[in-house]
Amino acid sequence: MREIGLEQLLALSTGATLLGTGGGGDPYVGRLMAEAAIRRLGPIRLIDVTELPQTGLVIPAAMMGAPTVMVEKIPNGSEVRKAVEQLERVLGQKAIAIMTIEAGGINSMIPLAVEAELDLPILDADSMGRAFPELQMTSFHVHGISSTPMVVVDEKGNSLLLNTIDNKWTEKLSRTATVVMGGASIIALYPMTTDQARRASIPGTMSQALELGALLRDHALPTAEKLSRLLEKVRGHVIFHGKVVDVVRRSTDAFVRGTATFAGMADDEGRTLRLEFQNENLVAMINGEPVVTVPDLICVLDQETLIPITTETLTYGQRAVAVTLPCADVWRTPKGVETVGPRYFGYDFDPRSLTPEARS
Amino acid sequence: MNYRLGVDVGGTNTDCVILDQQGHVVAKAKRPVTSDIITSIRQGVADVLGMSRLPPTAISHAMFGTTQVTNAIIERKSLNRVGLIRLGAPATLAIPPLTGWPEDLRAVVQQAQVIVGGGHEFDGREISPLDREAVKRFLAEHRGDISALAVVGVFSPVSSDHEVWVRDYVAENYPDLPVTLSYEIGSVGLLERENAAVLNAAVTDISRRAAASFAEALSAAGIHAETYLTQNDGTLMSTEYALRYPILTVACGPTNSMRGAAYLSALKDAVVIDVGGTSTDIGVIRSGFPRESAMAVEVGGVRTNFRMPDLISLGLGGGSYVRERDGRVTVGPDSVGYRIVEEAQVFGGSTVTYTDVAVRIGAARIGTRAPSVPEELARRAYQEALRLVEDGIDRIKTSAEPVPLIAVGGGSALLPERIAGVSEVVRPENYDAANAIGAAIAQVSGRVDRIYAMAGRNREAVLEEARVAAEADAVRAGADPDDLEVVEVEEVPLAYLPGNASRIRVVVVGRLRVGAAQ
Numbered sequence: 001m002r003e004i005g006l007e008q009l010l011a012l013s014t015g016a017t018l019l020g021t022g023g024g025g026d027p028y029v030g031r032l033m034a035e036a037a038i039r040r041l042g043p044i045r046l047i048d049v050t051e052l053p054q055t056g057l058v059i060p061a062a063m064m065g066a067p068t069v070m071v072e073k074i075p076n077g078s079e080v081r082k083a084v085e086q087l088e089r090v091l092g093q094k095a096i097a098i099m100t101i102e103a104g105g106i107n108s109m110i111p112l113a114v115e116a117e118l119d120l121p122i123l124d125a126d127s128m129g130r131a132f133p134e135l136q137m138t139s140f141h142v143h144g145i146s147s148t149p150m151v152v153v154d155e156k157g158n159s160l161l162l163n164t165i166d167n168k169w170t171e172k173l174s175r176t177a178t179v180v181m182g183g184a185s186i187i188a189l190y191p192m193t194t195d196q197a198r199r200a201s202i203p204g205t206m207s208q209a210l211e212l213g214a215l216l217r218d219h220a221l222p223t224a225e226k227l228s229r230l231l232e233k234v235r236g237h238v239i240f241h242g243k244v245v246d247v248v249r250r251s252t253d254a255f256v257r258g259t260a261t262f263a264g265m266a267d268d269e270g271r272t273l274r275l276e277f278q279n280e281n282l283v284a285m286i287n288g289e290p291v292v293t294v295p296d297l298i299c300v301l302d303q304e305t306l307i308p309i310t311t312e313t314l315t316y317g318q319r320a321v322a323v324t325l326p327c328a329d330v331w332r333t334p335k336g337v338e339t340v341g342p343r344y345f346g347y348d349f350d351p352r353s354l355t356p357e358a359r360s
Numbered sequence: 361m362n363y364r365l366g367v368d369v370g371g372t373n374t375d376c377v378i379l380d381q382q383g384h385v386v387a388k389a390k391r392p393v394t395s396d397i398i399t400s401i402r403q404g405v406a407d408v409l410g411m412s413r414l415p416p417t418a419i420s421h422a423m424f425g426t427t428q429v430t431n432a433i434i435e436r437k438s439l440n441r442v443g444l445i446r447l448g449a450p451a452t453l454a455i456p457p458l459t460g461w462p463e464d465l466r467a468v469v470q471q472a473q474v475i476v477g478g479g480h481e482f483d484g485r486e487i488s489p490l491d492r493e494a495v496k497r498f499l500a501e502h503r504g505d506i507s508a509l510a511v512v513g514v515f516s517p518v519s520s521d522h523e524v525w526v527r528d529y530v531a532e533n534y535p536d537l538p539v540t541l542s543y544e545i546g547s548v549g550l551l552e553r554e555n556a557a558v559l560n561a562a563v564t565d566i567s568r569r570a571a572a573s574f575a576e577a578l579s580a581a582g583i584h585a586e587t588y589l590t591q592n593d594g595t596l597m598s599t600e601y602a603l604r605y606p607i608l609t610v611a612c613g614p615t616n617s618m619r620g621a622a623y624l625s626a627l628k629d630a631v632v633i634d635v636g637g638t639s640t641d642i643g644v645i646r647s648g649f650p651r652e653s654a655m656a657v658e659v660g661g662v663r664t665n666f667r668m669p670d671l672i673s674l675g676l677g678g679g680s681y682v683r684e685r686d687g688r689v690t691v692g693p694d695s696v697g698y699r700i701v702e703e704a705q706v707f708g709g710s711t712v713t714y715t716d717v718a719v720r721i722g723a724a725r726i727g728t729r730a731p732s733v734p735e736e737l738a739r740r741a742y743q744e745a746l747r748l749v750e751d752g753i754d755r756i757k758t759s760a761e762p763v764p765l766i767a768v769g770g771g772s773a774l775l776p777e778r779i780a781g782v783s784e785v786v787r788p789e790n791y792d793a794a795n796a797i798g799a800a801i802a803q804v805s806g807r808v809d810r811i812y813a814m815a816g817r818n819r820e821a822v823l824e825e826a827r828v829a830a831e832a833d834a835v836r837a838g839a840d841p842d843d844l845e846v847v848e849v850e851e852v853p854l855a856y857l858p859g860n861a862s863r864i865r866v867v868v869v870g871r872l873r874v875g876a877a878q
Contacts, residue, residue, distance in 0.1 A: 032551070033454045069482055072550045073514050077454030113454065155451040156488070182481040245760055317755040 001051060001121070003043035004112065008210055009034055014307065015213025016108035019205070019325075021297045022311040023279035024105015024131030025067025029074060033113035036077070044112050045121040047097060049203040052194040056096035058123060059084050061188045062107045064135070064152070064174060069183035070106070076155035079186035080111060081118045086151045086159055087188045099123035099197070101138055101190065103205040104131030104280075110186065125201035127190070129328035130297050131280050135174065136167035137340050139330040140190045143200035150174065150189035154181035202328040208234075216306050226306055231323065237354040239284050239292055239322040240273040241266045241303070247314050260300075260314045262322070273322060275300070277311045282345050284322060292324045293342045293352045295331035299323050326355035363418045365408070365585065366800025367401060367574075369393060369426040370613050372637065372698055375796035376404035378412045378419070383623070383801060387411035388793040392698070397428060398573040405581045416582035421872065424574050425590040425612045425799040432566040433610070433660035436464055439562040440538075441471040443506035445495060446554065447478030447513035447522045451487055457554060462661040469562045472502040478522040479514030482861055483813045487514055490522045492529075499534060508538045508561035512554040516543035518811040518861070538564045538604075545605065547809050547863065552665035559659060560607035567606030571599050588838065588872075592668055594619040594649050594798065595805035595869060598838035610659055613795060614641045615669050618650045620798030621766040624788030630764040631753055631782070634794070635771030638695040640674040642752045645766075647847055649867075672752045678771035679704065682712040682733070682741045689737065691717075691745040705731035717741040718774040726773065750780045757781065768794035804872055806834025806844075809865040823849065823864065830866040839870030 004012065013027035020027075038044060052058070061080050063070060080098075088094055098118070100111045103126040111122055127138035135147060147170040153159040160177050164170045170189070178185040192200070215221075215230055231237065242262030249258035262273040274285040281298035283290050292298055300309045303319040330336050332351075338344070341351050351358070363386065364379045370393065377388045389407035394400040409416060432438050444457050457473050458466050476498070477491035499509075509530060513522045520543040527539045540560040546553030574587055589602035592611040602609065617634040622645045634641045644651040650669035657668045675693020679700040683690050691714055696703045703709035705716040706727025716731040718724040720738035731738075757763060762783040767775050768791040777785055790797060808830040812822050827846060835841050848867040 029455070029551075032459050036455060036459070066482075068548070072548050073448070073479070073481070073487070074452040074550055075454045076450045076452070157450070182485075182487070317757060 001045055001047050002207065004038075004046055004122075004210070005043040006035060006038050009038070011213035011217055012108060012206075012210045013213065014216050015209030015211070016104055016106075017308045017310065018212055018216065018299055019104035019108075019129070019209055019297065020131040020280065020308070020310065021104060021299055022277055022281040023133070024102065024107065025063075026071070026310070027106045027109050029071050030063075030106040030109025030113060033075065033077065034109045037113050046124045046206055047121040048124050049198050049201065052123070052197060053096060054194065056194045057088070057091065057093045058097050058099060058192050058194055058197040059087055059095045059188050060099045060101045060127065060190045061111045061186065062101045063110050063184060064187050065178040065184035067106055067184075073155070073182060073184065075113075075186065077113070079153050079155060080114050080188075082159065083151045083153045083186050083188035084118060086153070086161070087149065087191055090149050090151070090161060091191055095120060096194070097121050097123045097197075099125055099201065100206070101127045102131055103129065103209050107131070108206065108209055122206065123197065123201070124206045125197070125203045126205045127201055129202040129205050132340055133279055135171040135189070138190065139202050139328065140192065140200050141167050142330050142333060142335045142339060143196070145190055145192055145196055145200055147189045149191065150187060152177050152181070152185050152187050154185050202330065216308075223304060223306060227321065230306070234325045235355065236323050236325040239298065239324050239354065240264065240271070240286065241268050241321050242273050242319075244314060244316055244318045244320065247316065256311070258311065260311075262320065265319065275322065278345060279311065281311065283342060283347060284324070290349060290352045292354055293347070293349070294345060295327040295336065295340045295351060296353050296355065296358070297325040297327060299325065324354050326353070326358065332358055362420045363412075363414060364800045365405070365419045365422040365583070366796040366798070367404065367422070367424045368613060368616050368795040368799050369397060369401065369424070369428065370795065371427060374400040374404045375793055376408040377793050377796040377800055378408055378414065379797070379800045385790050385793070385797065386414070388790065388796065390793075398577055401573065401577040402580055405577055405583070409581055409583075417584065419583045419585045422574070422578055422583065422585040422587045423590060423596060423799040423802055424587065425616045425795065426570055426609060427613055428570045429563045429567055429606050430610045430659070432563055433465070433559060436468050436660075438566045438569070439468050440508040440564045441506055442469050442558050442561045443471055443498070443502050443509045444473040444554070444558055445498060445509065445511045445526060446473070446475045447490060447511070447526075448487060448550070449475050449477045449491070451479065451514055452550065455551065458558065459551070460663065461555070465660060465662065469558060471506045472498070474498045480516070480519040480522070482515055482518060482811065483815070484519045490525060492525070495526055495529065499530065503534055503537065506537070508540070508564045510540045510542070510554070510557040510561040512542035512550065512557050514550060515548075515811070516541070517547050517809070518813065543810070545607065546665045548811060549665045552663050555662045556607060556664040559662060559664065560605060563606045564603075567603055567609070571603060586872075588802070590616055590799045590802050593652065593805060594802060596802045596838065596872070597804075601837045611668055611671075614643060614671055615650050616798035616802075617641065617768055617795040618643045618645050618669065618798065619648070619802060620794030620796070621645070621768045621788065621791075622648045623797060623801050624768070624790060624794060625766045625786045627764055627766060627786065630766050630786070631756060632766045632768065633749065633753070633772065633775070634769040635767070635774065636677045636769050637679045637700055637771060638675075638677040638697050640676045640749070640752070640771070642672045642674070642756050643669055644756055649847065670756065672756050674748055674752050676714065676745055676748050678713065678715045678774060680714040680745070682714065682717055682737070684737060689740045689744050691741050691748065705729065705733060714741070714745055714771075714774060717745075723776055724774050746776065746779070749775065753779065754781050767791065803869045804834055804837050804839035805867060805869045806830045806832065806837055806839065807865065807867045808833065809863070811861055811863050813861050823851070823866075826864045826866045827868070830868045834868050834870050838873055840873040841870075844868045844870040
């Protein structure tokens with residue numbers, strides 16, 4: 001077990017932004033909520049998957065909808081507790097731990113922002129190992145776990161219990177409800193046994209976010225050293241060194257899609273990186289050829305500070321280094337690729353990766 | 361007899377300039393800022409008036425740009441004790457107001473706060489009805505211990521009804537209590553807008569004092585002109601309007617320089633570089649106005665989201681220290697500042713500054729003595745300074761195309777003729793008084809920056825509604841209703857939000873109405 005105190009929150013949010021691969025929502029509001037919770041209740045306990053008892057109920061929680069709404073209509077603070085408690089009531093069982101479904105972006109913070117009483121540890125794991133836009137894009141789904149019964153709550157006290165025939169229906173129905181609730185909601189879903197949690201979650205992702213964030217925020221380290229340590233830690237690779245020369249965004253339905261073009265610098269002089277994103281970075285193409293795609297993580301870092309640059313803040317002139325971190329193994333399975341591979345996002349090719357084991 | 365006086369009170373100098381009806385510079389003067397500020401304004405105004413040989417009555421308009429509001433926040437001095445009403449319960453309770461503020465600033469500003477029922481959804485529906493009784497109770501309880509009130513409602517940029525009700529109630533029942541409504545200052549992002557509103561309320565008194573000192577300096581010189589304050593988008597506010605939104609004067613200095621640069625060079629679209637003694641500001645003018653920053657901007661350590669010019673500030677100026685260590689040559693970020701006239705080699709001192717290396721390699725002619733810095737070191741230092749400048753220009757540009765660069769400020773004489781990414785370096789006459797000239801030539805603006813729910817509405821009708829609101833704002837600020845021009849229309853569909861909500865921003869500018877400010 002380890003503890004997350006006030007001092008760790010900034011590192012965690014930086015690491016979560018990295019794992020957000022350009023999207024996932026700014027953790028800023030979530031961090032302030034977690035800060036308020038820690039000030040009131042003390043440090044948060046983060047337990048390892050191996051520390052889970054033999055039996056018991058684990059409940060994942062998250063925010064759903066537009067992070068843009070949450071920066072304006074900040075939550076009440078009691079939503080996570082209410083959602084978890086209602087799911088406990090439905091199941092007739094108390095949870096022994098809660099967890100996030102998404103370690104990338106604002107959802108890394110949501111289970112931490114419990115305002116009181118819910119004296120539960122946070123499981124050091126998630127179900128994406130990064131950020132993804134839809135509810136069925138989880139390792140739980142790949143492992144055949146149902147996302148329902150699921151509870152959706154808003155800040156007013158409304159709540160909704162869903163029972164669906166499959167996880168895509170859950171995504172559709174709960175998103176519609178979220179819009180009616182004002183564009184953002186808090187959800188508790190994929191209730192599971194400790195056994196399922198051990199088998200189907202991606203372990204260690206919260207502490208990974210913490211450690212990576214702490215590394216990126218380490219002002220004492222020279223940039224080159226920081227970058228090589230980062231890549232070593234995650235077995236990652238540099239995709240490209242370059243300068244942003246063009247950013248095009250278009251708003252489609254509920255997502256911002258777009259393309260950023262980088263002109264190569266240093267070793268990449270003369271080459272062009274084209275980065276396609278839909279909230280998160282999806283595909284990195286060098287000179288027209290896709291080299292890294294979802295489900296691997298594609299992260300753009302400021303060249304000097306190595307602080308992650310989100311797709312919302314990409315602008316002309318930024319000097320950046322694009323890196324890739326290998327995705328969790330679950331995403332390399334056939335069902336994993338079907339759920340979050342490039343074809344699901346409308347591309348006509350299979351996943352590309354710079355990670356050796358992915359290409360075997 | 362229709363002359364304009366422009367005054368820019370900066371960190372180091374108070375610059376004054378008088379323009380004639382055609383906008384030509386008649387006289388300019390520079391005075392070091394005094395600790396009481398007003399003395400330097402009085403001196404500067406007397407100097408410039410004397411040089412112009414005009415009678416005081418010839419001055420019909422006086423425009424002031426000042427850092428006093430900024431400094432009050434940074435120094436945590438002379439700030440109001442603020443009461444805050446947030447309209448949003450049961451939402452927003454998770455993060456209390458003023459979270460993340462520096463402790464010393466919060467201790468000075470924060471007096472009383474309450475979160476009551478009210479506020480709206482992104483599409484304009486009410487989150488909950490406005491809890492009028494709770495508002496009334498709060499005011500009755502705290503009227504005695506607060507000297508300004510800030511009001512922020514959830515999604516007030518979409519619907520300001522609840523904020524406006526509070527203002528009307530206060531006007532009727534506590535007419536002496538100044539009120540800041542958040543929707544008039546910031547856009548989406550509750551905490552940042554709330555911070556901006558609280559800061560605005562906190563500088564109520566200091567802005568009144570600044571306005572009073574301007575009036576006093578003018579009357580001491582026998583000038584009876586209409587007075588205006590410049591705001592950070594490069595336009596003017598009547599004194600009355602400025603007293604309602606004093607926070608908008610923050611960062612008006614760099615803006616005035618950029619506007620002055622645009623005016624003096626007659627260019628509308630360009631990069632502007634303002635090189636001073638200590639630092640350099642690089643910004644972009646688009647249609648003659650500074651481009652605004654899209655990022656959250658910190659003021660005095662507080663995260664806000666109100667409009668600010670997009671600027672890159674470099675620790676590079678005429679007085680920047682030049683050093684060589686471990687084979688590396690650095691210029692700045694620290695500077696001898698105003699002591700340059702004693703310490704730089706070209707003035708007989710012993711410190712190597714940016715000015716000395718520029719003179720040594722023949723890029724500039726300044727001072728009374730030849731600098732003794734070795735030529736090789738000078739060349740490398742000058743290259744390093746140029747690299748900093750080129751890097752900054754490249755970062756602020758929005759495209760790879762070369763653009764014209766307007767160089768202003770006393771230190772801009774050090775810059776070379778050829779700079780990477782720049783099509784030409786334009787050095788206008790009176791470049792050293794660009795800030796005061798920018799203040800003197802400013803027009804009046806009005807704006808709207810709100811979220812409009814577009815569903816079921818004609819897009820043209822929505823844009824028209826926004827334009828009319830922006831024009832009304834300009835007229836309130838002192839513009840001539842018969843001389844208004846729309847300079848910016850921006851429509852951004854909000855991501856992740858179904859139902860077609862758009863953020864619409866319209867900016868109009870206009871000539872000063874004669875007899876506008878009383």
